[in-house]
Amino acid sequence: xxxxxxxxxxxxxxxxxxxxxxxxxxxxxxxxxxxxxxxxxxxxxxxxxxxxxxxxxxxxxxxxxxxxxxxxxxxxxxxxxxxxxxxxxxxxxxxxxxxxxxxxxxxxxxxxxxxxxxxxxxxxxxxxxxxxxxxxxxxxxxxxxxxxxxxxxxxxxxxxxxxxxxxxxxxxxxxxxxxxxxxxxxxxxxxxxxxxxxxxxxxxxxxxxxxxxxxxxxxxxxxxxxxxxxxxxxxx
Numbered sequence: 001x002x003x004x005x006x007x008x009x010x011x012x013x014x015x016x017x018x019x020x021x022x023x024x025x026x027x028x029x030x031x032x033x034x035x036x037x038x039x040x041x042x043x044x045x046x047x048x049x050x051x052x053x054x055x056x057x058x059x060x061x062x063x064x065x066x067x068x069x070x071x072x073x074x075x076x077x078x079x080x081x082x083x084x085x086x087x088x089x090x091x092x093x094x095x096x097x098x099x100x101x102x103x104x105x106x107x108x109x110x111x112x113x114x115x116x117x118x119x120x121x122x123x124x125x126x127x128x129x130x131x132x133x134x135x136x137x138x139x140x141x142x143x144x145x146x147x148x149x150x151x152x153x154x155x156x157x158x159x160x161x162x163x164x165x166x167x168x169x170x171x172x173x174x175x176x177x178x179x180x181x182x183x184x185x186x187x188x189x190x191x192x193x194x195x196x197x198x199x200x201x202x203x204x205x206x207x208x209x210x211x212x213x214x215x216x217x218x219x220x221x222x223x224x225x226x227x228x229x230x231x232x233x234x235x236x
Contacts, residue, residue, distance in 0.1 A: 014198065042167070056118050058099060064089075067134060081196065160176040
């Protein structure tokens, strides 16, 4: 009976995590620019904005994930999860270069990307995840990783395909490396994370992971443009 109760508890909290991930996809789909990605009609300004803002959070993925893993090791907690986080940090290395390449193919040089103003959602996203890695509950970043990998698995590849098939953006076929690669790479990551998270029974870890997934669900959709048409990324 006790084993059955533990299994039920694990199922319940993972179901809640999955619900947050599905909620993120729904929230993203509700944004006009994301709908443009989904049907391939997003204009060049909107796509550039999305790639620039994605660059400004993706560039920090490796240090955020790696620090969370190393901190778990220093705390002597969850060695398997620590290993997973460090591994995920290495898997994310260089993804910001894909974004710079895509933007260069759209006519946006690296210097302009670096100088572009950050959307407040990007600062909230990176700030929260650095906090949890450096001084909060380090396992919390798994909630962010789960939600975003779920989004990548269900949307990134589709976005790339639709843009290539429908979009009239010049040079678009050479400008979807980030989306196409993420759609392919993240295909099995969600199932892998579910397997690793299943035996996690510490309520503090479960709560932290779920809360970070909720933060991602709230913040991530706001990296897209707010309001009407905007131009190329503006500088500070």
